[in-house]
Amino acid sequence: MHPNAAKKVLADEDTLDIGQTAEAVQSVKPEKPKSRANSLKAHTRWLKRTSDAERLRQKLKEVWNKRKKV
Numbered sequence: 001m002h003p004n005a006a007k008k009v010l011a012d013e014d015t016l017d018i019g020q021t022a023e024a025v026q027s028v029k030p031e032k033p034k035s036r037a038n039s040l041k042a043h044t045r046w047l048k049r050t051s052d053a054e055r056l057r058q059k060l061k062e063v064w065n066k067r068k069k070v
Contacts, residue, residue: 003027005024006023006024006025006027007024009021009024010024010025
């Protein structure tokens, strides 16, 4: 049983199917805390993917800055 389905079965107080409830209890996996290292790696990858678009946006910002004093 999928962990989300197991949570739904366990959360539903009207469930009377003992087999389904037993399967849900056995299949629930503990929540793992997110690793800081994995979060940092994912953020770094995201920055690399979006860096080209950000550079273009910054160049356009400099060119089209209407508040720039000449």
